[in-house]
Amino acid sequence: GKTAVAGVAGHPIAHSLSPLIHNAWIAAAGIDAVYVPFSPLPDAFQRFAEGLRGGSVRGLNVTLPFKEAALAVAEEVSERADLAGAANLLIFNDDGTITADNVDGLGLMAAFAQQAPGFDAASGPVVVIGAGGAARGAAAAFVQAGSPEIRIVNRTLARAEMIAGALGKPVSAYPLDQAAAAFHGAVAVVNATSAGVASEDALDLPLEATPEHAVLMDMTYRPLVTPYLARGRGLRRRTVDGLAMLILQAGPSFESFFGRTPPPEVDVRAMCEQVLAPPAT
Ligand code: NDP
Missing domain, CATH: 3.40.50.10860 (Leucine Dehydrogenase, chain A, domain 1)
Structure with missing residues (x-):
């Protein structure tokens, strides 16, 4: 053949x-x-x-x-x-x-299943940080997975509002300086920005405001353990990496x-x- x-x-x-x-x-x-x-x-x-x-x-x-x-x-x-x-x-x-x-959304959900067994996207609010294509894809995947509320946090609020407008009711927009409010009660926080690849330029997020059971996921996988994931692990949160999503x-x-x-x-x-x-x- x-x-x-x-x-x-x-x-x-x-x-x-x-x-x-x-x-x-x-x-x-x-x-x-x-x-x-x-x-x-x-x-x-x-x-x-x-x-x-x-x-x-x-x-x-x-x-x-x-x-x-x-x-x-x-x-x-x-x-x-x-x-x-x-x-x-x-x-x-x-x-x-x-x-x-x-199939990025399939990869995202499978990555949670693999690295945070038992995680249920429908069990509470989820936070997506960023408002580029990766963030919109992640928000869409959580809508399809039945998440009751999706909060998009972004430096440029208008871009987060555009995603909320495109995806409808369960999705809302927050500015970066209100990230702590967005983290309240969240079951997952996904970093879908391209910031923070070098630790000096990492986003200064109030991760301590996330619930103890929240799962922190980073879509970036260079480096494999990003500053965001390292901080999450330091706070003893469960984490999911971007390489799992890529492979899945x-x-x-x-x-x-x-x-x-x-x-x-x-x-x-x-x-x-x-x-x-x-x-x-
Ligand atoms: P975009 O360039 O479209 O989006 C970038 C986002 O990051 C914007 O929301 C931007 O905010 C924000 N941002 C960038 N720099 C900063 C900063 N210094 N401070 C605050 N916010 C910042 O990228 P994509 O959405 O396409 O991709 C995002 C990441 O996800 C990439 O690293 C990509 O490689 C990764 N990815 C991983 C996948 C995987 O399988 N693991 C799949 C797809 C993507 P603003 O709007 O204010 O400019």
Whole structure:
């Protein structure tokens, strides 16, 4: 048969862990497939996707800054991608049409299930910090998971209000200086900002105002243990990391591309950890 081709599109793409994850699964499954990184220039994503219609690439994962553009090129859009306002998965159908989906929310919920067993998104208010695409996707996932109240906290209040407007009733907006009020009674607090990768520029959040049982999650995974997660652990909160989310959205993507589940014997987490934090030599 013909080699199955899938990939990931982003700009930049060099540091993406997705090729490592998918190609390890492909090798272990013994299937004839390749997973390739693509990096169209920022203004060329639409033409790139148009050029793949009806061709031999089965599907793409989509990352920064193309998730909104990916939604726009598709004829068919899943409900969860529509709610997230973004797609992280495109399928190129044999009839030349494109289907957009978003499995980031699946990855987020599965990451909570894996690293905070027993967590119930419907059991109380959840807080999402940030108002970019990642924050909107997380808020949409909590809406779909039945969270009774979602509080978006953002430096720029107007952007949080836009997400609340798009997602409707259970979602409300808070400015960053009212984070302590937003944390009141929360069962989860998700950091979906791109701030705080270096500890000196970390968000100064009043994490001590979170309930003791609250689960703290960071979508950023460089470094694996972010300053936010380290502070949460210092306060003895349960934490969930962004690498779990990344790996757990890759599984459903792999199934969409290749029609089978990833082989469970591959320890992709250990592989990714090696890349993120290579052992000192
Ligand atoms: P955006 O750039 O769209 O959003 C950035 C957000 O961070 C904005 O709300 C912005 O606030 C806020 N922010 C940035 N710097 C600061 C600062 N110094 N102080 C306060 N707020 C700040 O990014 P995305 O939404 O696309 O992605 C966010 C993060 O999530 C990225 O690190 C990304 O890699 C990660 N991610 C991880 C995934 C995973 O699978 N683990 C999946 C998807 C994303 P303002 O609006 O005021 O500018």
